[in-house]
Amino acid sequence: QVQLVQSGSELKKPGASVKVSCKASGYTFSRHAINWVRQAPGQGLEWMGWIDTNTGNPTYAQGFTGRIVFSLDTSVTTAYLQISSLKVEDTAVYYCARDLSNSWPAWEYWGQGTLVTVSS
């Protein structure tokens, strides 16, 4: 069955970097893009962008350029989200998500979420 399994919670100091992983299994990795979503405490969902798992080409949403990088390691069917120069306001749960198997742009499969806490 399709699964997206994310790495564990992180506690970081302001100015540090963090790399969150999203390991995919149960399907052909290159056939479905991976999206990234941020949810700050008590807030709604924000789409951060997506990465084409066939070409490795990332697309960043407005407001998420400059400090974030999406990447892949296709040999282990894993997508990564790296955030540099962390700020307290980056504290959030980060999710990866994948489209429906029928390719309609809705997200059927989600990782369990990774809590990133930024605190001095």
Place this chain on the structure above:
Amino acid sequence: DIQMTQSPSSMSASVGDRVTITCRASQSISNYVNWYQQKPGKAPKLLIYAASSLQSGVPSRFSGSGSGTDFTLTISSLQPEDFASYHCQQSYTTRTFGQGTRVEIK
């Protein structure tokens, strides 16, 4: 960017109530709207895609409607397990979510 305005932001309801949540897009987006349910500490779950298509395994008390700019999620008879937050999402161009609706027990 397309904006999605969701209302209400929160509501109180009782088991058995009919619940309606709306989303309005800032421009016409055909039927490119999806609805998700999210419970505390959990990832969102897809309920409705393409405005009105029920995702496999989702109870039939959930339904979606709308096209163009105005969309609705309806729960025909609220059940205890339905107390959660609900999010609309447009997928016409890039992706945008509404602000979310928290459905609480009255």
